[in-house]
Amino acid sequence: MRLLNRTAGRLSRHRRGPLAGLAVLLLGLVISGSLFTAFSPAQADNQPSETEQVAQGKELFLASCSFCHGQNGEGVPTVRDGYQLGPSLVGVGAAAVDFQVGTGRMPMASPGQQAPSKKVVFTDEEIDALAAYVASLGPGPAIPDESDYSIEGLSEEEREEAISRGGQIFLTNCTACHNFNGAGGAMPRGGYAPSLHGVEPKYIYEAMLTGPQQMPNFSNGNLSPEEKRDVIAYLGSLEETPEYAGFTLGGLGPVSEGLFAWLVGIGGLVGAAVWIASHTTRSNKSKVDA
Amino acid sequence: MSSIDTSKVATSNRTDAATASKPGRAGSLATWADDRLGLASAMKKNLRKVFPDHWSFMLGEIALWSFVVLLLTGVFLTLWFNPSMGHITYEGSYDQLRGVGMSESMASTLHISFDVRGGLLMRQMHHWAASIFVASMMVHLLRVAFTGAYRKPRELNWVIGCLLLLLGTLEGFTGYSLPDDLLSGTGVRAADGFLKATPVVGTYMSFLLFGGEFPGESIIPRLYIIHVLLIPGILLALIAAHMLLLVYHKHTQWPGPGRTEQNVVGYPMLPVYAAKAGGFFFMVFGVIAIMGGLMSINPVWKFGPYDPTKVTAGSQPDWYMGWPDGLLRIIPTGWESVIFGYTISWNVMLPILILPPLMLVILMLLPFIEGWITGDKRDHHLLQRPRNAPTRTAVMVALMTFYGLAWAAGGNDIIAIRLDLSINQITYFMRVAIFLGPILAFWITRRWCISLQRHDNEKLLHGYETGVITRSPEGAYAERHLPINPTSAYTLTARDRDEVYTVGSDTDAAGVDAPNSRSEKLRAKLSSWMYSHNVQKPTRAELEEAHHHAEHEAELQAGLDHPVDGHQFDDHRLRDTTDVPLRD
Numbered sequence: 001m002r003l004l005n006r007t008a009g010r011l012s013r014h015r016r017g018p019l020a021g022l023a024v025l026l027l028g029l030v031i032s033g034s035l036f037t038a039f040s041p042a043q044a045d046n047q048p049s050e051t052e053q054v055a056q057g058k059e060l061f062l063a064s065c066s067f068c069h070g071q072n073g074e075g076v077p078t079v080r081d082g083y084q085l086g087p088s089l090v091g092v093g094a095a096a097v098d099f100q101v102g103t104g105r106m107p108m109a110s111p112g113q114q115a116p117s118k119k120v121v122f123t124d125e126e127i128d129a130l131a132a133y134v135a136s137l138g139p140g141p142a143i144p145d146e147s148d149y150s151i152e153g154l155s156e157e158e159r160e161e162a163i164s165r166g167g168q169i170f171l172t173n174c175t176a177c178h179n180f181n182g183a184g185g186a187m188p189r190g191g192y193a194p195s196l197h198g199v200e201p202k203y204i205y206e207a208m209l210t211g212p213q214q215m216p217n218f219s220n221g222n223l224s225p226e227e228k229r230d231v232i233a234y235l236g237s238l239e240e241t242p243e244y245a246g247f248t249l250g251g252l253g254p255v256s257e258g259l260f261a262w263l264v265g266i267g268g269l270v271g272a273a274v275w276i277a278s279h280t281t282r283s284n285k286s287k288v289d290a
Numbered sequence: 291m292s293s294i295d296t297s298k299v300a301t302s303n304r305t306d307a308a309t310a311s312k313p314g315r316a317g318s319l320a321t322w323a324d325d326r327l328g329l330a331s332a333m334k335k336n337l338r339k340v341f342p343d344h345w346s347f348m349l350g351e352i353a354l355w356s357f358v359v360l361l362l363t364g365v366f367l368t369l370w371f372n373p374s375m376g377h378i379t380y381e382g383s384y385d386q387l388r389g390v391g392m393s394e395s396m397a398s399t400l401h402i403s404f405d406v407r408g409g410l411l412m413r414q415m416h417h418w419a420a421s422i423f424v425a426s427m428m429v430h431l432l433r434v435a436f437t438g439a440y441r442k443p444r445e446l447n448w449v450i451g452c453l454l455l456l457l458g459t460l461e462g463f464t465g466y467s468l469p470d471d472l473l474s475g476t477g478v479r480a481a482d483g484f485l486k487a488t489p490v491v492g493t494y495m496s497f498l499l500f501g502g503e504f505p506g507e508s509i510i511p512r513l514y515i516i517h518v519l520l521i522p523g524i525l526l527a528l529i530a531a532h533m534l535l536l537v538y539h540k541h542t543q544w545p546g547p548g549r550t551e552q553n554v555v556g557y558p559m560l561p562v563y564a565a566k567a568g569g570f571f572f573m574v575f576g577v578i579a580i581m582g583g584l585m586s587i588n589p590v591w592k593f594g595p596y597d598p599t600k601v602t603a604g605s606q607p608d609w610y611m612g613w614p615d616g617l618l619r620i621i622p623t624g625w626e627s628v629i630f631g632y633t634i635s636w637n638v639m640l641p642i643l644i645l646p647p648l649m650l651v652i653l654m655l656l657p658f659i660e661g662w663i664t665g666d667k668r669d670h671h672l673l674q675r676p677r678n679a680p681t682r683t684a685v686m687v688a689l690m691t692f693y694g695l696a697w698a699a700g701g702n703d704i705i706a707i708r709l710d711l712s713i714n715q716i717t718y719f720m721r722v723a724i725f726l727g728p729i730l731a732f733w734i735t736r737r738w739c740i741s742l743q744r745h746d747n748e749k750l751l752h753g754y755e756t757g758v759i760t761r762s763p764e765g766a767y768a769e770r771h772l773p774i775n776p777t778s779a780y781t782l783t784a785r786d787r788d789e790v791y792t793v794g795s796d797t798d799a800a801g802v803d804a805p806n807s808r809s810e811k812l813r814a815k816l817s818s819w820m821y822s823h824n825v826q827k828p829t830r831a832e833l834e835e836a837h838h839h840a841e842h843e844a845e846l847q848a849g850l851d852h853p854v855d856g857h858q859f860d861d862h863r864l865r866d867t868t869d870v871p872l873r874d
Contacts, residue, residue: 113712160385160388160389161389163385163386164385164386164387164388164389164390167386167387167390167594168390168594171472171593171594171597171600171602172597172599172600175472175600175601175602175603176600176601176602176603177603178603179602179603179604180472180473180592180593180594180602180603180604181589181592183604184603184707185603185604185703185707186603186702186703186704186706186707186713187713188712188713188714189712189713189714190706190710190711190712190713190714190715192706192707193603234386237385237386238386238592241385241386243586244403244404244410245410245414245585245586245587245589246414246583246584246585246586247584247585247586248586248589249585249586251592252604252704253473253602253604253605253606253704254473254588254604254606254607254608254609254612255604255606255609255612255700255701255704256704257421257587257588257608257609258421258608258609258612259609260581260585261418261421261422261425261581261609262425262609264577264581264585265418265421265422265425265577265578265581266352266422266425266426266429268577269352269422269426269573269574269577270345270349270352270429272570272573272574272577273345273346273348273349273351273352273570274345276345276348276566276569276570276573277343277344277345277347277348278345
């Protein structure tokens with residue numbers, strides 16, 4: 001008690017000091033701020049409402065997308081029949097926007113055979129707003145939830161089954177373009193199936209769901225949500241599995257193997273032949289055999 | 291001189307009779323063995339057999355040693371591999387395929403890869419060694435062709451070599467098809483399609499090979515016995531024949547002082563070549579082991595078991611089958627004709643069933659065609675530099691260009707994605723380049739060779755360029771040339787003059803057509819095409835004239851020698867021309 005009195009006494013001595021007012025003000029602000037954060041109702045007011053999000057999305061859309069996709073996302077045809085600057089986005093759903101914009105494919109830097117994945121130009125919030133706007137144009141697939149593509153909730157045995165099942169689905173449906181290793185492959189006229197290495201599971205799921213660019217659409221009737229999840233699980237397991245065989249040489253199959261057989265194998269061995277031939281024998285002149 | 295046995299000659303000049311000393315233990319063992327096997331005389335001759343020294347003479351050895359590695363690793367693999375198409379469920383260590391149904395051959399391949407100690411290393415060494423085996427045969431073939439080593443008397447050994455290349459390729463195909471994985475299964479399916487593209491008998495051949503409809507259950511066991519017994523047996527026999535002929539013909543050598551068509555200048559088998567060749571075996575083994583240990587090849591676990599409903603991007607055969615695949619990829623798809631309701635698929639027959647065998651036949655006939663055109667019936671043991679046979683060199687480069695373009699077309703999809711190109715544009719380019727490329731390559735190579743011949747003549751007549759520039763009193767600049775040394779001059783002139791074959795009169799004295807006059811005319815035309823552009827070596831008179839001229843020049847410059855050469859303070863001046871190596 002005495003100690004407390006003494007502390008209060010010491011503090012009290014400074015009550016008219018030059019910084020006292022500032023300190024009290026700061027203390028008051030911190031306390032009231034903390035109390036507000038602790039007791040305020042869930043941040044309903046901070047989250048933009050659906051309508052606000054769509055409105056924000058529309059503004060972004062008009063600025064960045066409408067040149068090719070039209071002011072209402074209806075698509076812009078070119079003078080050549082059947083060709084368009086940008087396709088209609090009615091009914092492509094939020095998942096398509098999340099994939100195209102979230103991987104940096106859209107907005108496109110220049111027209112071309114295919115929109116390459118590049119640096120993402122929008123923030124997550126802006127992408128959500130764009131997705132909400134495009135979703136409002138017509139019903140389409142929504143952005144998947146993590147529980148859709150994660151095998152976290154499964155037991156060890158179920159996971160193993162999911163992975164091996166996913167591998168077979170992958171080999172049946174995906175490797176024809178993306179290659180057995182997910183290293184990617186060529187498509188007609190300069191198009192390509194991109195590499196799947198290091199692609200976030202969400203985007204792989206969305207790609208299957210929406211069929212971006214030249215990729216076919218694997219609807220849920222075609223590949224069930226569980227089967228999509230299994231494919232993603234298989235790809236994840238490939239990345240986690242150590243490369244038992246050594247350097248994969250790009251994982252492109254026999255072409256790169258042949259290249260290395262010639263460059264390293266024959267190149268090295270011809271080098272060895274040159275070395276052996278240039279180090280020829282020298283007879284010792286001082287020693288004369290009988 | 292080796293026929294004189296000096297072992298019983300006295301080692302001193304004392305007067306009492308010399309006697310053979312008692313042989314040591316090793317000696318008596320050798321005598322015991324020789325009395326029963328009689329190997330001493332054969333060994334005495336062959337251990338002293340002389341081989342000439344040049345790096346390009348060791349290329350065939352890479353093939354030989356990689357074949358040895360193939361035998362060693364192959365035997366290891368047979369201990370666990372089960373060539374059966376019996377269906378089982380995989381329950382081994384590789385997680386991603388556990389519980390997947392597959393053939394026993396695929397399962398045993400996975401077993402070798404993941405559950406047999408050193409199995410994956412052995413599999414990868416076997417596969418790398420196979421790639422190197424075929425590749426080294428090809429570089430060896432190119433060396434032999436470019437140096438004219440296939441001329442008489444070695445034409446048949448050339449044919450044996452070509453057969454080895456064909457068998458090596460087939461051996462490779464049957465080998466990589468054995469695991470019954472998705473990639474090789476796609477290849478076997480393609481092979482089935484090629485068989486079926488054969489008119490009339492195609493379907494029968496396919497049913498014969500597969501024991502019924504594709505894929506059936508017989509193909510893997512059949513490929514296995516072809517791979518481990520049939521082709522290796524023939525390969526071994528042909529390799530033995532190839533090497534026996536090599537010993538019989540003796541090795542070719544580069545021309546040079548002291549080297550003639552009657553001798554071989556080099557080092558004996560023992561100890562020099564035994565050490566070199568033995569050492570080279572370990573190098574080949576080492577390179578293959580490093581590749582097998584560090585670099586992935588044919589990761590069958592990623593392909594999964596073969597299933598006709600699946601396919602993967604990057605489905606290519608191993609590199610040596612790549613060029614027919616490339617031809618197949620660039621041939622226009624619509625080339626088919628229907629005869630009596632039967633489709634003839636030219637788009638498959640041409641690139642797979644016609645062109646590759648045709649190329650092989652052309653390759654085998656090369657020495658015979660050349661021999662017929664030149665009419666040269668002499669034995670040749672001295673090699674030609676590629677520039678001194680411009681047409682032959684150019685023909686080989688044209689064939690290489692054709693091969694290379696077809697080969698690149700076989701990797702068109704990989705080229706497209708790696709270099710950001712359109713696969714269609716690559717195809718269009720190749721369709722033109724496959725015709726123009728070889729012609730262009732032929733023309734460039736031949737002119738190049740002829741220019742090099744001209745350059746050789748300039749060196750012979752005017753000497754080599756010293757790099758010393760002199761300024762005449764008038765102010766003109768000229769580079770001084772010094773004569774090349776006699777060794778280099780000998781080597782440069784050690785070649786025959788080309789003779790263009792000309793036909794005599796079409797008719798004999800009685801007005802009767804000479805026999806074979808038409809083929810003789812063709813021969814004359816080809817001989818002219820082959821030789822008429824070549825630059826011949828200078829004649830004796832030209833050389834003497836040039837030397838006389840050079841001496842005269844030297845006299846004129848004698849007084850200038852000291853101040854102008856610019857090398858007073860370094861050691862260049864101390865060298866004479868014999869120290870300067872042949873430069874080209």
